Amino acid sequence: MAEMADRVVVMYAGEVVEDASVFDLFANPKHPYTMGLMKSLPKMDEQLEELDSIIGSVPNPLDMPKGCSFHPRCPKATVKCIKNKPQLEEYRENHLVRCLQT
Ligand code: SF4
Structure with a gap:
């Protein structure tokens, strides 16, 4: 993906959670979901029994969690x-994140 695109939009449960240039997103992911995705990527120089994964599963769209x-x-x-639903906000120029802890 990094070789084919200039920008990456990361979505979770039907919403954009992060939007940034490929370089910025890979070098400096800010949303915890994006960070989890990055950690789950296999690395050529590591031999692992199991890849990292994000705990739990995607919510039921008919029963979404409150807040984030x-x-x-x-x-x-x-x-x-x-308690609060985060909005997609500018973390810095050309880098948007939907997270209350960014
Ligand atoms: S708003 Fe809170 S729960 Fe949602 S991604 Fe950010 S830190 Fe995690």
Whole structure:
């Protein structure tokens, strides 16, 4: 993907959670879901029994979690994340993130 695109839009449960240039996203992922995806990528110089994975599963669209839809799976979740729905905001120029802890 990094060789084919200039920008990457990461979606979770039907929403954009991060939008950045390929270089910025791979070098500096800010959303915990993006970070989890990056950790799950296999590395050519490592031999592993199992790849890292993100705990839990994608929510049922008919029964979405309150607040941030990623909070049941997020290692950085706080009470604030359960009570408030994050908006897609500019982290820096050309890098948008939907996270209350960014
Ligand atoms: S808002 Fe909270 S739960 Fe959602 S991704 Fe950010 S830290 Fe995780």
